[in-house]
Amino acid sequence: MTDHCCEAMVRQVDARCDQHHGTSVCPDALIGFDARFQEYGLIVHDGGTSSVDIHFCPWCGRALPQSQRDRWFDELERRGIDPWEGEIPAEFQDDRWLATPPRD
Incomplete structure (x- = not known):
C-alpha cells in the first residue's frame, strides 16, 4: 500500500x-x-x-515518487509476459509487484 x-x-x-x-x-x-x-x-x-x-503535490509541495512504469514493463518482459497480449498477473495490477527488487 x-x-x-x-x-x-x-x-x-x-x-x-x-x-x-x-x-x-x-x-x-x-x-x-x-x-x-x-x-x-x-x-x-x-x-x-x-x-x-x-511530479509535486499541489497541496504540500513535496516531490512525488518517481514513475515505475519502465520498471513495470521491464519486469513483465523479464518474466516473458507480453503486457499487450498476455494475461497480467494479479500482483502486477497494483503496487504489490514493487516488493520485487529491481534487476539489472
Whole structure:
C-alpha cells in the first residue's frame, strides 16, 4: 500500500463518489493515482481516462515518487509476459509487484 505525501492527497486519491462510477467521470475528482506505476496525475475531464502527470503535490509541495512504469514493463518482459497480449498477473495490477527488487 502506498503512503501518500499528505492528508489532502490521501483524500483525493481515496475519494469515492456515490453519483459517478470512477474518478474519470466525477467532476469533483482532481487527482488520479496509478498504483502499478506510482504515478499521480491531474484528471482530464473530457469523457476519456486521460490525466496529466504531476511530479509535486499541489497541496504540500513535496516531490512525488518517481514513475515505475519502465520498471513495470521491464519486469513483465523479464518474466516473458507480453503486457499487450498476455494475461497480467494479479500482483502486477497494483503496487504489490514493487516488493520485487529491481534487476539489472
